[in-house]
Amino acid sequence: MNPRILAATTGRILRQLRHDRRTIALLVVVPSALLTLVYFMYADQPTPPGQPSAFDRIALVMLGIFPFVIMFLVTSIAMLRERTSGTLERLLTTPLGKLDLLFGYGIAFGLAAAVQAAVAAGVAYWIFDLDTAGSSGLVIGIAVIDAVLGVALGLFCSAFARTEFQAVQFLPVVVVPQLLLCGLFVARDQMAGWLQALSDAFPLSYAIEALQEVGANAEPTGRMWRDVVVVLGAVMLALVLAAATLRRRSG
Amino acid sequence: MGDAIAVRDLVVDRGGRRVLDGISCAVPRGAVTGLLGPSGSGKTTFMRAVVGVQVVTSGTVTVLGQPAGSPALRRQVGYLTQAPSVYADLTVRENARYFAALHGRGRAEADQAISDVGLSRAAGQLVGTLSGGQHSRASLACALVGEPELVILDEPTVGQDPVLRADLWARFHAMAAAGTTLLVSSHVMDEAARCDRLLLIREGRLIADDSPAAVRAAAGVDDLDEAFLRLIRASAASSEDAQAAPGTGGMS
Ligand SMILES: Nc1ncnc2c1ncn2[C@@H]1O[C@H](COP(=O)(O)OP(=O)(O)OP(=O)(O)O)[C@@H](O)[C@H]1O
Ligand SMILES: [Mg+2]
Numbered sequence: 001m002n003p004r005i006l007a008a009t010t011g012r013i014l015r016q017l018r019h020d021r022r023t024i025a026l027l028v029v030v031p032s033a034l035l036t037l038v039y040f041m042y043a044d045q046p047t048p049p050g051q052p053s054a055f056d057r058i059a060l061v062m063l064g065i066f067p068f069v070i071m072f073l074v075t076s077i078a079m080l081r082e083r084t085s086g087t088l089e090r091l092l093t094t095p096l097g098k099l100d101l102l103f104g105y106g107i108a109f110g111l112a113a114a115v116q117a118a119v120a121a122g123v124a125y126w127i128f129d130l131d132t133a134g135s136s137g138l139v140i141g142i143a144v145i146d147a148v149l150g151v152a153l154g155l156f157c158s159a160f161a162r163t164e165f166q167a168v169q170f171l172p173v174v175v176v177p178q179l180l181l182c183g184l185f186v187a188r189d190q191m192a193g194w195l196q197a198l199s200d201a202f203p204l205s206y207a208i209e210a211l212q213e214v215g216a217n218a219e220p221t222g223r224m225w226r227d228v229v230v231v232l233g234a235v236m237l238a239l240v241l242a243a244a245t246l247r248r249r250s251g
Numbered sequence: 252m253g254d255a256i257a258v259r260d261l262v263v264d265r266g267g268r269r270v271l272d273g274i275s276c277a278v279p280r281g282a283v284t285g286l287l288g289p290s291g292s293g294k295t296t297f298m299r300a301v302v303g304v305q306v307v308t309s310g311t312v313t314v315l316g317q318p319a320g321s322p323a324l325r326r327q328v329g330y331l332t333q334a335p336s337v338y339a340d341l342t343v344r345e346n347a348r349y350f351a352a353l354h355g356r357g358r359a360e361a362d363q364a365i366s367d368v369g370l371s372r373a374a375g376q377l378v379g380t381l382s383g384g385q386h387s388r389a390s391l392a393c394a395l396v397g398e399p400e401l402v403i404l405d406e407p408t409v410g411q412d413p414v415l416r417a418d419l420w421a422r423f424h425a426m427a428a429a430g431t432t433l434l435v436s437s438h439v440m441d442e443a444a445r446c447d448r449l450l451l452i453r454e455g456r457l458i459a460d461d462s463p464a465a466v467r468a469a470a471g472v473d474d475l476d477e478a479f480l481r482l483i484r485a486s487a488a489s490s491e492d493a494q495a496a497p498g499t500g501g502m503s
Contacts, residue, residue, distance in 0.1 A: 087337065249304055
């Protein structure tokens, strides 16, 4: 890796994003709009005593899921465009290293996700009175790590898509199972053993558990840090695998 | 100083077909070498092998003294792909600055490359909104911006008007005079006439490797267009003869 090339690549990706005003608007507005929807969906639901309200429980998890899902999709498409437009092949004939490109995407979209998470968290905390025992800063930090996980998985999966149609299909294949089994719908310890094993194998489960730890505890817990480390490990693994799929030579 | 590119017995298969079939040739330094041949003859494949992005079946390609595709070569070789490969959602200037930065060059070099391809007035325009010819020149600017020692240009003047083509060729010759080696593919014979040397490929085999004057002499005509037609027909006829000869047809 080369710091100058990494910085140039990150800047280039952010500049591409900046020219796409509508995408920026969607990135910033959609999570808040969906939070609003959830708020009114649960507005009249009674809260069992001693438990977090349904909105608090769901909004917290959604703050982690948006950046993951959206950055996964955005990255898969961006990387596919690099492949189909020939820019990827051209980049690989320059001094750019594979990791410069992969980390460039990770950093650029991670920054975009930080803005998105900050706005969504601001709306959740200030407008809808989201209540978490731990700090909002940790919630945003974990949301950004979730986004980077989405970027890393997107970079890896895009290697297996030849067309946009295929790339979009990876959402139901890669993302939806993780959403179903992450503990949002059924608590992880109430699932059948084999489902729990699957859930344990999915990195998103740890990301969501980390958020729930922040929701339930005033101070960061050991379990939360363990979860964060697991997610970061999954990010590294996905990036290494993605680097392995970037071939300088093709047939 | 050896040749800029030395190719020996290069064989490339693509999609299960033999696309380059035992090519051996050399490209001299500080000159413009033209790569010509019918559509589908293997020009792009040959250039990809030189840049080091093509999986080769056998043979060697040595570029500036090193095996093609060596990491050190990425700083010394500029490659213009046949289809323009620049970011449509960035401006011409942003594209040029990015590729300049990859080669450790700055804004001045980026602006220079843009003006060298005649795009100064469109520098602030998104590449996606450029005309076809402007689009390929934006891609060309990004191939030249790193001031590489060896420049591989796959049909750089397609879609350009005669004035621009003349300007670009003057630019290529100025670069060669300054010591840069250029390998340029083309379908246009008046461009072939401007090259110092010519490589002519047909169906993956080299059928001429000479100066334009020598190619004319070999074909026995003054017109390069006609000379190429004759060489290609002669080569086609001899390969048909070889196939028709008893005992050799289809056996290998
Ligand atoms: N990715 C690929 N897979 C399979 N075959 C390919 C592939 N790319 C090119 N070919 C085949 O290899 C042959 C040589 O192609 P190449 O692109 O090198 O030709 P070319 O001389 O550059 O042609 P043109 O002048 O039309 O650009 C063609 O028959 C082409 O169909
Ligand atoms: Mg070609």
